[in-house]
Amino acid sequence: MKGVDHLAHERNKTEFDVDAMKIVWAGSRHAFELSDRMARLVASDPAFQKDGRIRLGRKELFKNTLRKAAHAWKRILELHLTEEEAGWLRNFVDEPSFTDLHWGMFVPAIKGQGTDEQQQKWLPLAYKMQIIGSYAQTELGHGSNVQGLETTATFDPETDEFVIHSPTLTSSKWWPGGLGKVSTHAIVYARLITNGQEHGVHGFIVQLRSLDDHMPIPGITIGDIGMKFGNGAYNTMDNGVLTFDHIRIPRNQMLMRVLQVTREGKCVKSNVPRQLIYGTMVFVRQTIVADASTALARAVCIATRYSAVRRQFGSQDGGMETQVIDYKTQQSRLFPLLASAYAFRFVGEWLKWLYTDVTQRLQANDFSILPEAHACTAGLKSLTTTATADAIEECRKLCGGHGYLCASGLPELFAVYVPACTYEGDNVVLLLQVARFLMKTVSQLGSGKKPVGTTAYLGRVQDLLQCCCDVQTAEDWLKPSVVLEAFEARSARMCVARAQNLSKFENPEDGFAELSADLVEASVAHCQLIVVSKFIDKLQQDIPGKGVNRQLQNLCYIYALNLLHKYLGDFLSTGCITPKQASLANDQLRSLYSQIRPNAIALVDAFNYTDHYLGSVLGRYDGNVYPKLYEEAWKDPLNDSVVPDGYHEYIHPMLKQQLRNARL
């Protein structure tokens, strides 16, 4: 039976069509219906319940994850789910596991870097889960510096095999998810050596465990690397350590789309660029951007609903106290995060389109936009994961003391999410890649090379260096062209200033190292411009539904003007806007917060999250927070007994001791 809706008064204020917004959020009606069906399927299946997982010890937790993964696979087969449906189902199970790496990296690596024959051999096995794969790139000594990996793959022409070996302690593979206890196979990255010569790092398909008894193949040492940050959280994953003692694999298990090794041990380059070896990372970074909006939306949904339930101060004549969501300070912290969730959603959609476009071009041997795809995926992965991790923590604070309880769902969400700032490329290292791309683009302007895609604005650099922001009233900040120009001018001016500083160094690499902190700032400005411009592009689309476009416009300007406020130093120091115009932007921001306020609950309802997926007492759809929080407390194992274990050993003797001392 449905209970009382404590947020009904909030939902009654809504000024737009929430069902239409749900479709905008999902990306299409098809995506909405499919994800909605899978979310409900998972939520209604007791085998997928999540209560109490934070209280499990590591072994129980891990076994529980194995059980859920097996049950998910069983349901996928029984219901004949499509690949897309299965992906949604796994997503709503909401527990990091070896399957993330199998489907998210092992399969894409074979698809992206394997030859046709390799794909024909390995993909059917992987699709049926007759083998389980992991992605073993990082080592104890090197993660960011992929060219510094030490594992070797030496070709033995006598036996037509590669010998995979870990020559040092630091060459131990370290971190790969699913590797520690589950994977039977891995894509192992190693330095290729043929005829005594090195040919860089390449991927190899290596069997790790027996398919009969799961024991490691002789010569392989393998295990889990130990507990990670937070209770439950990412500890459901068996991140692993792996060493090889001269393991032999057939020659045809090197992924050979980029480079082939012949029977004689000769290396033959194909026409695809070497960077394609990094292709799996480009793919995964793109999915991480899409996932950022999902994680951010979860935190924002919890904080927004709870902020409407929670009341503090302001009671007059014994009336109701103020809902904390009505405090301007709460709004100025919360609503930019709500706007960011939508902004990241749309930039994620665009990035998916870009990735699909690049993949099609690569198949037609057009590699021209690979550098841009790399810069966009690296930069947006960095920008969105940093912002999301910070936002989850901000949402915890927005929920006051109760946000710190595991029952709020926020501590676990933070612990699971925060490594996204590190995996698939440390966020600073990735911004440095963007900076290299930007500096190269600026340096080529003089030679007449016209920048395209996300750097097209740099082609108008002369105009952007001179333009004056055309804002006289707060309303002027609601013009897309004005906002876009301010962001383009800021980014262009920062890029040009960095490029000028770089040119003062004799050795560009020395300059790059010395100025790296400044360069990272330029990368951030460029990536923020991409997000703002893709949000503005979204508004130009024909978006059906009463009031939907209006809400999206408000969110778009909140996203942009809040960034302008936060990075005011950049905008003022580069002369893009005046202090007076900055002050008008703030006035507009306050007005936008007031306009969003009555729609805030409906805007988070549009995420369409089930209570199961949210996993938060504070974020419950019905807003019935206090009784449920009270109920939840009694489930803690400490409350199993009124007098705690240990009383007789430790508390009682202490009390008696004090009594004796008092008598003395």
Ligand SMILES: CCCCCCCC/C=C\CCCCCCC/C=C/C(=O)SCCNC(=O)CCNC(=O)[C@H](O)C(C)(C)COP(=O)(O)OP(=O)(O)OC[C@H]1O[C@@H](n2cnc3c(N)ncnc32)[C@H](O)[C@@H]1OP(=O)(O)O
């Ligand atoms: C409440 C509970 C909630 C529960 C929720 C549960 C839901 C599930 C949640 C989460 C599950 C998510 C699962 C995620 C699993 C994560 C798994 C993680 C996997 C990994 O981390 S794999 C390892 C990733 N490693 C890295 O990313 C390493 C980073 N380093 C690099 O990328 C590179 O080494 C480098 C780019 C930094 C430097 O490389 P290198 O020295 O070779 O390169 P340069 O000389 O700088 O550049 C050369 C040249 O190449 C271009 N380049 C570089 N990279 C690429 C690329 N990827 N693509 C294309 N081109 C590239 C570069 O621009 C240079 O070009 P130019 O020569 O300048 O033209």
Ligand SMILES: Cc1cc2nc3c(=O)[nH]c(=O)nc-3n(C[C@H](O)[C@H](O)[C@H](O)COP(=O)(O)OP(=O)(O)OC[C@H]3O[C@@H](n4cnc5c(N)ncnc54)[C@H](O)[C@@H]3O)c2cc1C
């Ligand atoms: C939860 C989790 C799951 C993972 N899963 C996998 C997996 O499945 N498979 C896999 O292969 N790997 C995996 N990894 C490893 C991950 O990809 C690496 O940890 C990541 O790429 C960062 O590399 P690092 O650890 O070497 O960091 P480091 O490079 O050692 O970073 C340390 C510090 O040095 C700074 N730094 C490094 N280089 C530079 C530079 N050139 N300029 C300026 N600053 C620099 C960084 O910004 C950072 O502050 C996982 C990691 C985590 C945390």
